[in-house]
Each structure stands twice: as structure tokens, then as C-alpha cells.
Amino acid sequence: MSLWQSIADTLRTEIAAGQWRPGNQLPPEAQLAARFGVNRHTLRRAVRVLAEEGLLFSRRGAGVFVAAAPVEYRLGERVRFHRNIELAGRVPGRVIDSIATRNSDRTEAKALAIPVGAEVHVVEGVSTVDYRPMALFRSVFPADLSPDLFAALSQEGSITRALAFCGIADYTRVSTRMTAALANETQAAALQIAPGDALLRTEAINASDGRMIERGLTWWAGERVTLILDGKDGDQGS
Amino acid sequence: MSLWQSIADTLRTEIAAGQWRPGNQLPPEAQLAARFGVNRHTLRRAVRVLAEEGLLFSRRGAGVFVAAAPVEYRLGERVRFHRNIELAGRVPGRVIDSIATRNSDRTEAKALAIPVGAEVHVVEGVSTVDYRPMALFRSVFPADLSPDLFAALSQEGSITRALAFCGIADYTRVSTRMTAALANETQAAALQIAPGDALLRTEAINASDGRMIERGLTWWAGERVTLILDGKDGDQGS
DNA sequence: GGCTAAGAGATGTCTAGTTGTATAGGGCGA
DNA sequence: TCGCCCTATACAACTAGACATCTCTTAGCC
Numbered sequence: 001m002s003l004w005q006s007i008a009d010t011l012r013t014e015i016a017a018g019q020w021r022p023g024n025q026l027p028p029e030a031q032l033a034a035r036f037g038v039n040r041h042t043l044r045r046a047v048r049v050l051a052e053e054g055l056l057f058s059r060r061g062a063g064v065f066v067a068a069a070p071v072e073y074r075l076g077e078r079v080r081f082h083r084n085i086e087l088a089g090r091v092p093g094r095v096i097d098s099i100a101t102r103n104s105d106r107t108e109a110k111a112l113a114i115p116v117g118a119e120v121h122v123v124e125g126v127s128t129v130d131y132r133p134m135a136l137f138r139s140v141f142p143a144d145l146s147p148d149l150f151a152a153l154s155q156e157g158s159i160t161r162a163l164a165f166c167g168i169a170d171y172t173r174v175s176t177r178m179t180a181a182l183a184n185e186t187q188a189a190a191l192q193i194a195p196g197d198a199l200l201r202t203e204a205i206n207a208s209d210g211r212m213i214e215r216g217l218t219w220w221a222g223e224r225v226t227l228i229l230d231g232k233d234g235d236q237g238s
Numbered sequence: 239m240s241l242w243q244s245i246a247d248t249l250r251t252e253i254a255a256g257q258w259r260p261g262n263q264l265p266p267e268a269q270l271a272a273r274f275g276v277n278r279h280t281l282r283r284a285v286r287v288l289a290e291e292g293l294l295f296s297r298r299g300a301g302v303f304v305a306a307a308p309v310e311y312r313l314g315e316r317v318r319f320h321r322n323i324e325l326a327g328r329v330p331g332r333v334i335d336s337i338a339t340r341n342s343d344r345t346e347a348k349a350l351a352i353p354v355g356a357e358v359h360v361v362e363g364v365s366t367v368d369y370r371p372m373a374l375f376r377s378v379f380p381a382d383l384s385p386d387l388f389a390a391l392s393q394e395g396s397i398t399r400a401l402a403f404c405g406i407a408d409y410t411r412v413s414t415r416m417t418a419a420l421a422n423e424t425q426a427a428a429l430q431i432a433p434g435d436a437l438l439r440t441e442a443i444n445a446s447d448g449r450m451i452e453r454g455l456t457w458w459a460g461e462r463v464t465l466i467l468d469g470k471d472g473d474q475g476s
Numbered sequence: 477g478g479c480t481a482a483g484a485g486a487t488g489t490c491t492a493g494t495t496g497t498a499t500a501g502g503g504c505g506a
Numbered sequence: 507t508c509g510c511c512c513t514a515t516a517c518a519a520c521t522a523g524a525c526a527t528c529t530c531t532t533a534g535c536c
Contacts, residue, residue: 002519010336019337019392027393028486035392037333037366039299039521044487060487061528240511266494277513282495298495299520479536486529496519503512 007036007046015055015066022068023089023130026056029064054223059131070226071129077172079204080160085129093128099153101143108140111205111215119143121150123159126190129224133191136219145213163213171208178202178227181219191221198222245274245284253293253304260306261328261368264294267302292461297369309367311458312466315410317442318398323367331366337391339381346378349443349453357381359388361397364428367462371429374457383451401451409446416440416465419457429459436460 001009014020026032033043047064050056058064072088085092100122109116120140127135139159141149146166156162163171181199188195200220206213220227252258264270271281285302288294296302310326323330338360347354358378365373377397379387384404394400401409419437426433438458444451458465 004519019388030486031393035334037331037364041522042520045519058487059529061485062530063486242511268494279514280512283511296495297521299493300522301494477536479534481534482532484529484531486527488525488527490523490525492522494519494521496517498515498517500514501512502514504510506508506510 003036003038004042004045004049007038007043008049010036011046011050012053012055015050020066022066024066025062026064026066032064057130057132065130067132068130070224071134072226072228073220074228075173075176075202078170079173079206081127082158082160090129091131093131094125094158095128096123096125096153098122098124099150101150104140108215111203112140112142112212114142114212121153123153127218132224134221134224136187136190138217140215140217141213159214163208168208168213171206171213174205174207174212176202176204180222183219187219191219193221193223200225200227202227241274241276242280242283242287245276245281246287248274249284249288250291250293253288258304260304262304263300264302264304295370300369303368305370306368308461309372309463310466311463313411313414313440316408317411319365320396320398328367329369331369332363332396333366334361334363334391336360336362337388339388342378346453349441350378350380350450352380352450359391361391365456370462372459372462374425374428376455378453378455379451397452401446406446406451409444409451412443412445412450414440414442414467418460421457425457429457431459431461438463438465440465 011020020026027035029040029043029047032047033040036043047056047058051058051067054067056064057067068090071085071090073084081094082092101119102122103117104112104114104120106116108120109118112120114120119142121143123137123139123141125137126133127137141153143149145168146152149162149166152162152165153159156165163169179201181201183191183193183195183197183199185195187199188197200222202216202218202220204214204216204218206216249258258264265273267278267281267285270285271278274281285294285296289296292305294302295305306328309323309328311322319332320330339357340360341355342350342352342358344354346358347356350358352358357380359381361375361377361379363375364371365375379391381387383406384390387400387404390400390403391397394403401407417439419439421429421431421433421435421437423433425437426435438460440454440456440458442452442454442456444454
């Protein structure tokens, strides 16, 4: 067996044994290389394999970390991404790739109970947990909710905060639909998974004061998340 | 006489004449093959024989080197592997194969003056000099020395540094026992010698501030090392 | 308190060079 | 014919070093 394979095995068993806890940072590559008595490149190969297996992940400039078990994401009546992730002891993050205003299509119009072609703001991006991409999202808001919404979405990293800025302090989930899908190349690249990997697609509609305010489409990296529906919450619409 | 034999003879006499000094790197195989006007495989056969004789050793990706004379390893009151080897002008190294926590057996408990079954950390690996394995070691530490010891041992390549990290800045040797043994297959493979070759087995107990902190078992490759006891130091126990 | 600059330290990537190993085949003598 | 020596080629595995890029912390300043 090659050197890097035995190193990978050693690290794997150490992680399995709990010597390195999920979320913990491993020693720097140079130190690990010294410990195993190999060149840094050889160690990196072992780390690469473990990263592909999902056991480790590395952040340039920061270090190598033990990947956490799948995130448990609770779908209740009030779903707040940042709060949800923080409650799980993880570090939430959002990267917004684009914000645009355009005319709604039929599906969006029906979901938001607005006329077909009415203006909507569309926000697209990636949600991260512990600095790893976990989901792609596309949120659609009626443009007439507030004249400030577009600016607020551009400035705030959090949708909840943007809505609060526009006077929408609270909102609840009206319906959630879930389906499975396979990642195409674009999605796979954004989520750092392989094309053809499993995705969990959710469509959520949020309302405030009886008015539909958001239709959120989310594609979750299947292997990194477990969605949880409990109690009476969850699937109410159809 | 075959080509490879005459090449081996040539190299042997050159080494004996001091043309290639101990520790020096030989030209790459390709260059040597060109010099002798043979294929690289033919040259490699000559090198292989000299390596089996102990005159040369090769490191994949690094080169072919002239083996050094036996290391002189001084057993004083303060024994520090890295420092000791560096003082001899060699390159010290340690490869840690495993780190584990388990319950102590009777022998270990007695040596460390702890209750039988008390938790100990056990570090096993290979000590190298000039990138060649020179000894197998097994160090046992009381687990209650410091809660950080396990992590420190995992991260540091040096036991001295790991102990220093846990606040044990200095330690001295309480006793050293030495016996001779024959290498079994496992040991021979790890030390890159032949089964049945001579081993030197030492048992050292180190203490700091009157507290036993380490029991170190070491199996030295007999032909690669000369242990030196001088003055009043060394064998104090029995 | 907040902002900026600087620096140390970490990973990412690239190039180059070296040994290890596998495969295939020619030549030669017992 | 068989075994051994040697050539030839290719690729895998590993080392070595340099440099880019990013992160994180600290110090200094306003």
C-alpha cells in the first residue's frame, strides 16, 4: 500500500475514534507531514482523498478541519436560516451571486398570488455551513412589497434582516414541497459536489399578515444535510 | 564478471577511498548509469547490492546516499533524542505510528508509580537518523500528567516539545536498563533489517520534579548505533 | 470602539527532479 | 529450451522548493 494510503487510513481511524472531533482543526499540513515523516505533498494527497470522502475539508489560509456530520435543518413554521444553523452549533453564511428585478412567470405569480408578469425581485446565491456550500437558493419577492426591498436585499446578508428593514418583522411558512433531483454541472460546481450527486429540492412559500411575500427555491447538497419535519409543522400546502 | 558486479565493485572502492563521504548524496541513477554506459536498471542492480551490504541507502524521490557509520548515541542524565542526534551531525526524525490511551499493565504501573489500570498514553513509532530507521520506541505516559498531553503528542513531532507544551520543561533519566534481543519479523520490517538481526533493547524511566513521567522502551538496530555511557551517568537503577 | 496596515502562518498550485515498479524484448551461454 | 543479463520505455510515487493567495491576529491610529 502506498504511503499516502496508509496515512489516509491512519487519519480515518483517528477521526472515527473521535481523536479529532467534528469541526476541530487538524494540525497544519507541515506538522502532519513531519509526524508521518513524509513530504507535504504526500500528506496533501491523503488529505485530498479524505476530503473527497467528506471526512475533511480545508480552507485556504486557515487550515484543515474535520467535516461535521450532516447538518440537521429543522423545517418548522418559522424557518430562519442563520438562526437554524447557529442553533445546531454551526457557522452559517450566505453568498449572494445575483440580485435582479424582472417580471414574474406563471409559477411564481401563482405562488405569490400576484398577476402574471408583475415585477419581482430575484435573489440567487449559495448558503454555507461551516464555510462549506450547503445549498443553492433562489428567492423571489413581489417588488411592490416595499420600495426599499431591492436595496435592503443588496446590503444585508440575511433575508430576514432585509425584510425587517422593510417593515416585515415576522413571517411564517405557508407551504413546503420537497423533491429529489440530480445535480447538473452548474449546480455541482457551485456546491462542490459531483455532477449527478443527489440534491434535495425544496420550495417554500412564506407569508406575512396573510400576504405571500417570498417563494424560496432551495437545492440542498443531499449528503450534507438532513431536513427535519416534526410535529404539526411542515407540509401544509400541496 | 557481470556488468553490475563490476559497477558495484567500482562504487565500493570509491566509497572506501572516501570519494563519496558518509551522508553524501550520489549523483542520480540516470547520471550514474550514463557514466558507466549502462541502462538504469543495470546500475540499480549494483546499487541494490551495495544497499543490502549497508554501504548505500536510497530514498524514493530524494536520491541515493552513502550510509553513515554507526551513530554514537550518548546516554546521559538528560537524554533528548533530537538534540543528541543533531550533536552528532546527523538528521534526526521521528515517525509516530500510533497514539492511544489505554489502561496500564502491571509493569508500566510499577515503573511509573501509578495504580495498575490507571490510564496511560502510549506512543509508538520509529526513530530515524539521516532518514534511515534506527530504533523502534514505545513511550508510556501517565494520562493524568496533563489534559493536553494527548493532543500535544499528536501534534508535536518531538516528545520533549510535547511535554514542554504541557508545562514539563525539564526531565531527567532515573534509570536505564539494557538487554540484547533478536529482531522478529515485525521489528525487522520496521527497521529495514533482517529478522534475526541483533537488537539493543533499552528501558528508560524519566522523571520530573520527583514524579515519574515516562517509561520509554526502545529497540535499536544493533548495527546502526553505538550506545555510550560515560562518567557517573547512565545505569542507576537495576 | 472601529478601521487600517502589517505580518505571520496556513493552504493552493506549479515546476522539476528522483526513485520504485511494471512490462516487453533481445542476446547469450549452459 | 531455459535462465540470466541487459536494454528500453513508460508510468507511478515521492521529494524538493518556490511562490501565490488567503486567513487570522495584532498593533497602531483616529
